[in-house]
Each structure stands twice: as structure tokens, then as C-alpha cells.
Amino acid sequence: MMSSVKVECVVKGSALVGEGPVWEESDQTLLFVDIVGQKIHRWSPTTNHIQSMQTGDMVGFAVPRRSGGYVAGVGRSIVAFDWSNQTMTSLAEVDTDKPKNRLNDGKVDPSGRLLAGTMGRMSPLEVVERKQGALFSLASDLTVTKHFNQVDISNGLDWSLDQQTFFYIDSLALTVDAFNYNTHTGHMSNRHVVYHMEEGEGLPDGLTVDAAGRLWVACFNAGRVINIDPTTGVRLQTVSLPAMKTTSCCFGGPDYSDLYVTSASLGLDQSERRDQPLAGGTFRVTGLEVKGRPSNSFSG
Template sequence: MSSVKVECVVKAGALIGEGPVWEESEQTLLFVDIAGHKIHRWSPTTNQMQSVETEDSVGFVVPRMSGGYVAGVGRCIVAVDWSTEMMTSLVEVDEDKPTNRLNDGKVDPTGRLLAGTMGKEERPAEVQKGQGSLFSMTSDLTVTRHLRQVDISNGLDWSLDQKTFFYIDSLSLTVDAFDYDPTTGNICNRRVVYRLQEGEGLPDGMAVDADGRLWVACYNGGRVINIDPATGVRVRSVSLPVMKTTSCCFGGPGYSDLYVTSASLGLDQSERREQPLAGHTFRVTGLGVKGRPSNSFSG
């Protein structure tokens, strides 16, 4: 087996780093600081980072085919013009729940955006339960609600054949699968793929590799776990020097590097001393697997 190496590469000190996306055209890593209200763009070639501030918490950012990005800010899905730092609201969700916010989001292989919401956090990972939903938005900005009564809408990705949608509602402690219709975006037949074990923490962000296996960041678990969805078995576990691992994506040369974000919000002084790298972003190399290119929103 390859020699796995974990290194801290982006010392951004995020309160809650989330939603990393590798932007192939720019050879950059996109990610957000949810509570810090920032979208970051980092180049591993130059080690330079650019940032844009948002007016509210920002749950995700994804590339847009027509240029720029789409992000989830507060309860609004917005278009982001990076050069001017201008943000234009496209749609608003959960209008009847003003304390809700958008969390993780990702684009399916046809260019449709899926994004979820969650209720107000009293403390990190302690929320008003059942307040969230899972939505999709098509290129013409049509919004469809697919799930209700979600606690913390989190990781999402698709199988290689696009027929299965993998989804995480963190407080359920499971990674779930649905049958997926890429033409309509409809989901059905929910089932559990993997239930996290004691000590593994809460399932958070997720990525699927080129072999169709899942990589799940475990919040309060200090690790990323690799799951074979066909068998429901954890194949391997990669430990990180921080407990609040939040999300992951593949990037770099040939998509052979795994980037992992983390959070520092909610750590006490003792925990901060023990985890000086909390909130930073890590690169895992030597896994011997590759990821897939990210999809861009078609609108």
C-alpha cells in the first residue's frame, strides 16, 4: 500500500472550513469559511490565497459554466463575480424559517445544483432538529424541495453511473443512498449505506473517488473514512491532527490528492493548545486512488 502523508497546506485558520472544490481550469482549491463569512481560493503552485467576504454565513461554493461561481449565503443562492467581488441573489429558500441557513451543496453531472439547509445552531453541531431541507436548482433557477425534516444537511455526491445519490444528514450518523434520476433530479428508495461507529464522530462532507468509493470527513472524529458503498464496509481510515474534520475533495495532479478542511469553532483553550492546526486545510497524498473532476452549475 502507498505511504500516506498528511500535511497542512492552507493555514487560513477557518472557524468552519467547508466545501472544498478543485477548480481544474485555474488549478486552485476553492473552499469556504462558514462562520468567518469568506470564500477562499488557494493556489498550490504559488501558495497564494485570495478571499472574498460574504454578508452572511456561506455554506458552499461551486464553479459556474458561464463564469464565476455560485454560493450558498445565508438562505440565498447567489452568483459570485470574483473580479468585482459582487454577489447577486438568484433564489431564496426556507423563507418561512429565517434562522435557517444553507450548508453543503454540490452540482450533479448534468449541471443541476443540490444544496441543503439546517436550523439555527445553539453550539457547533447542536441545532434545532428537523428544520432543514434538501433542494435542487436547475439552470433556469427552478427550485425543487426533495427532503424535509433534515437536521444538518451535509455531504452529497453521485455514483459513477449517476444512478445513485449519496447523502448525509449528520445527526443520523449514517451515510444514505437514493435512487437518482439524472434527467429529472428526482430521488427515491432511501437506504443506509454505512452507520458510523462509536468514536468515528459525525459524518460531514463527502467525495466519491474514481473507483466509486466514498470518502467521508468525520466531524469530532479526527479522520476521513473510506467506504465501499457496494458492501457497506469501511475500507480504511486516515487520521488527521485535528478533531473537527469537516469536508474533503480530490484535486491536484491527476486528482490524486485529497484535500480536507477542518474547523476550530467550539474548541476550548485546552483543545486549541492540543490542536494548533485546527481550522486549517490539509492535503493527503499517497492514497493510491484518484478522484473525479467537479461539476459546474449550468445556469
Template sequence: MMSSVKVECVIKVGALIGEGPLWEESQQTLMFVDIAGQKIHRWRPTTNQSESVETADFVSFVVPRVSGGYLAGMGRSIVAVEWSTQMMTSLVELDEDKPNNRLNDGKVDPRGRLLAGTMGREKRPAEVQRQQGSLFSVTSDLSVTKHLTQVDISNGMDWSLDQKTFFYIDSLSLTVDAFDYDSDSGRLGNRRVVYHLAEGEGLPDGMTVDADGRLWVAIYNGGRVLNIDPETGVCLQTVSLPVTKTTSCCFGGPDFSDLYVTSASLGLDQSERRKQPLAGGVFRVSGLGVKGRPSVSFSG
């Protein structure tokens, strides 16, 4: 890691599984969820003020809507969230034939579709009944398309700068994959591996793409974020964190030059928690010399 890079814990909420960070440009706030703690958090760096909304089930991601408010993945449902009233309305239920499944990561594509993936319920963190999950897309009129099945843990996703490639992580495969992506139809094709982790290196988890088209991948049980060139499959840089269960990342700040990284505390024993007092916190990494891109709002 370059000597100019600074890593600091900016939020310590004791998150069980902090996940899905997203920089909301209009509000200049960082949003993230606590999956097992069933909360959506919103934090403003300029004032260090935090607020949260409680959910009725595991909540795995949150994204803004063009029409106002947010969409969140709660249990197996896509729900509309009205922040001021804390009202939540279920819009679409996924995996209706698999009551033990839940949603995991979700992100809005460059055209305003929501892509969201599911997984089997966990016995322990990252221990699931395998091949129970799927990857779906949801359009503004709430029509649903299933793109992938037999997924273990549907996780990180983002798009190339030209919108022609979709990057996707099924964590237990230990790979970051790429698909050809048709932005008009939302269709996926030509799956291939961009990067492969070795056994014991941790699990690829949440992911973001920077303004140069490079991938930043949080490594769960690996305590780091990898910067990967998707063209060559080479790891260009490693950012180490003082916690092992790094879960996801996004760029934010006024000029998108800060990398925010979420982490989890669930699954750590007492000894590990003592050694990692910041586990479950959110970290800000500055001085990387790269910038991210604004998030896209759901078009509905």
C-alpha cells in the same frame, strides 16, 4: 493507514469552520469556504498564493458556473459571485418560511443541477433545532424543487459513477444514505443506509466519491476521513488527521490524486486549541493510490 500516506497542513487561515472544498480544474486552484468567518477562499498550490472574498452572511459552499463566476450558499440565498469585482447577487432564496435556517452543503450533479441543503441555525457547533432543514435542487433557469424535509444537518453529497445513485448525509442520523437517482428528472427514491457510525464515533460530514466509485467521508469530532465501499458498506481505509473537527474533503491536484481535507476550530476550548494548533487548517493527503473526479459546474 498505509505507511506511504502523507498528511500535511497546506493552508492555515484560522478558519472557524472550513468547509466545502472544491478543486477548480481550469484554474488549478482549491476553493473552500469559512462558514462563520464569512469568506470564500481560493488557493493555488503551485505558487502557494491565497485570495479571498468576504460575504455578508454565513457562506457554506461555492461551485463554479458554466456562464462564468461562481454560485455560493449565503445565509438562505443562492448567490452569484463575480470574483474580480467581489460582487454578489442573490438569485434564489430557500426556506423563506424559516428565517432562522441557513444553507449548509451544496454540490452540482452530473447534469449541472445544484443540490443544496439547509439546517436550523446552531446554538453551538452541531447543536441545532432538529428537523428544520430540507434538501433542494436548483436548475439552470433557477426553478427550485424540494426533495427532503425534516432534515437535521444537511451535509455531504455526491453521485455514483453511473449517475444512478445519489449519496447523502444528514449528520445527526450518523448514517451515509443512498437514493436511486434519475439524472433526467433529478428525482430521488428508495432511500437506504450505506454506512452507520456508532454513537461517540463522531458525525459524518462532507463527502466525495473517487474514480473507483468509493466514498470518502470526513468525520466531524472524529479526526479522520473514512474510505467506504458503498456496495458492501465496509470501511476500507481510515485517514487520521491531527485535528478532531474534520469537516469535508475533495480530490484535487493536476491528476486528482491528492485528497484535500478541511477542518474547523470553532467549538474548541483553549486547552483543545493548544493541543490542536492546526485546527481550522486545510490538509493535503497524498499517497493514497486512488484518484478523484473533476467537479461539475452549475449549468446556469
């Protein structure tokens, strides 16, 4: 690792499962969720102030909406969130035949379409019911499309710079996959593996694509984020973090040169908690000498 790289814990509250960081350019804040803590957080690096909102059920993701407010995955519902008056309105329901499922990671494509996946709801012991999930998209007219099923844990989503490749992670498969993607129709095809996790890299979780088209993948249970070249499948860099359950990442800051990384504290035993006092915190990595891209907002 380059010596100029610095990792600091910027949000110290220990989230049970911190996830889904999104940089909001308009007010220079970091939006992220605590899935099991059932909260959406907004943190300002300039004031170090955090605002939180309760969701009443597990919340997999929250993303900005072009018309204002946010769209979040709460339980099996995709909901519109009005932060100012703290209200939620359901826009769509997924996996209606699988009451134990819940939405996990979600992200908006370059056309403003929301993609979000589900998984078999974890027991308190973090046991996942296998092959229960699916990947869905929600169009601006609120129609839901199911793209494929047989998913264990739907995670990491983002798009290539030319918008023609969709990157996707099903965590227990231990791979980062790619699809050919049509951003106008949302159609995806030709699923293939771009990276196989190596020994010690844990489970692939959230991911983001930088301005050079490279992938940054949070490695759950491995305390690191890895940087991958998707064209060669080569790992270029590893950033170590003081929390083993690293969950997701995004670029932010005034010029998108800061990498924000979320983490979880759920499931750590007493000795692990002693060794990882910052588990569940949100970290900022500086000095990577790369930049990210602005996130997309839901068009519906």
C-alpha cells in the same frame, strides 16, 4: 494505514468552520469556504497564494458556474458570485418561512443541477434546532425544487460513477444514505442506508466519491476521513488528521490523486486548541493510491 500516506497542513489559516472544498481544474486552485468566518477562499498550491472574498452572512458552499464566476449558498440565498468585481446577485431564496435556517453543504450533479440543503441555524454554542432543514435543487432555469424536509444538518452529497445513485448525509442521523437518482429529471427515490457510523467515528460530514466509486467521508469530532465501499457498507481505510473537527474533502491536484480535507476550530476550548494547533487548517493527503474525479459546474 499504509506507510506511504502523508498528511500535511497546506493552508494554515485557522478557519472557524472550513468547509466545501472544490478543485478548480481550469486554474488548478482549491476553492473552499469558512462558514462562520463568512468568507470564500481560493488557494493555489503552485504559488501558495490565497484570495478571499467576504460574503456578509454565513456561507455554506461555493461551486463554479459554467457561464463564469461561482454560485454560493449565503444565508438562505443561492447567489451568483462575480469574483473579479466582488459582487453577489441573488438567484433564488429557500426556506422563506424559516428565517433562522441557513444553507449548508451544496454540490452540482452530473447534469449541472445544484443540490443544496438547509439546517436550523446554530447558536454560538453549536446547538442545532432539530428537523428544521430540507434538501433543495436549483435547475439551470433557476426553478427551485424541495425534495424532502425534516433534516437536522444537511451535509455530504455526491453521485455514483454511473450517476444513478445519489449519496447524502444528514449528520445527526449518523448514517451515509443513498437514493436512486435520475440525473435527467433530478428525481430521487428509495432512500436507504449504506453505512452506519461506528463508535469513535464522530458525525459524518462532507463526502466525495473517488474514480473507483468508493466514498471518502470526513468525520466531524473524530479527526479522520474514512473510505467506504458503498456496495458492501465496509470501511476500507481510515486516514487520521491532526484536527478533530474534520469537515469535508475533495480530490484535486493535476491528476486528482491528492485528497484535500478542510477542518474547523470553532468550539474548541483552550486545551484542545493547544493540542490541535492546526485546527481550522486545510490538509493535503498524498499517497492514497486512488484518484478522484473533476467536479461539476452549475449550468444556470
